[in-house]
């Protein structure tokens with residue numbers, strides 16, 4: 368079941384008289400299910416599967432002669448299957464309907480009707496749907512082949528996890544991932560005079576082990592230019608590309624912009640997606656911070672091999688409520704045992720403002736923290752770090 372992933376936008380790749388060949392790409396993470404279909408005598412025939420991984424969708428001859436309708440039907444069917452897979456894993460975030468909101472026709476008029484099915488149900492879903500639209504444009508501009516070429520020119524990766532461990536050993540406090548974050552949907556603009564490189568330098572000076580750089584433009588006013596600028600400014604802290612990743616293409620892109628680590632959100636990605644992306648991260652030398660928010664997500668992630676960094680987000684990305692006791696609640700004795708056995712580092716994320724907050728999550732078992740708002744709002748973010756930890760951790 369997990370091999371079934373939502374399709375498809377048919378792209379004509381060649382047209383000979385009587386035969387039309389289409390490339391059909393899956394919507395989700397997986398380049399391995401790009402499949403060619405050809406149309407002969409009004410029927411769709413699977414012509415070639417480009418990779419050995421199974422794509423379970425098969426195309427049956429369309430009932431009508433309209434190839435377009437048949438494809439749309441398939442898109443819908445496979446999309447439904449994908450949602451079923453996600454639902455069995457407790458994932459509530461749906462992916463954008465691949466064909467966009469459905470059209471309705473009344474006589475000669477054509478219009479879209481808003482319904483539960485074509486309207487995002489919460490902010491995270493809205494972000495993910497917008498990401499799908501953005502991605503379609505980016506991939507057109509920079510197809511995977513060109514990104515793969517650009518990888519050769521990317522700066523080398525630095526050891527994100529090693530930097531967190533070293534900081535924790537040096538200070539006896541959780542290693543700090545300081546976030547370069549201009550704005551967020553829940554808090555609005557956090558800092559008007561936002562100079563990402565200056566902030567990053569201040570974080571490094573203040574003792575941050577690693578940095579997190581928001582790259583989402585629409586909702587967080589971030590950018591990949593910020594990521595690349597920080598990387599090129601000689602900052603030594605390893606960098607996390609803070610993005611809403613739904614496709615493997617984004618991993619390649621992040622790497623070409625100098626990322627050392629990426630975020631994978633378990634509330635958005637199925638187990639299969641996570642496993643697949645972790646493999647690609649390994650190939651690219653990227654660390655993966657896999658983020659969970661609830662017990663179900665935590666247990667899914669603890670069941671996946673190869674994960675070394677798990678973030679517990681204290682903020683619910685669907686409702687924006689923040690509760691730092693979430694970190695403690697998810698780290699009960701049973702899970703803590705698994706985490707120790709697997710050598711996982713847990714990162715406490717969001718809503719950390721005071722030395723008492725840091726002590727609280729450290730007591731709960733985290734070895735690293737991810738902090739944005741409370742640092743970025745300080746006139747001098749380096750001093751902000753000392754205030755947050757209750758002491759200077761730069762030396």
Ligand SMILES: O=P(O)(O)OC[C@@H](O)[C@@H](O)c1c[nH]c2ccccc12
Pocket residue numbers: 546548609610658680716717718719737738739740741
């Ligand atoms: O600004 P805060 O409350 O310190 O939070 C930082 C970080 O945890 C938060 O930005 C975050 C955690 N997970 C995310 C996923 C996407 C965007 C942002 C986030």
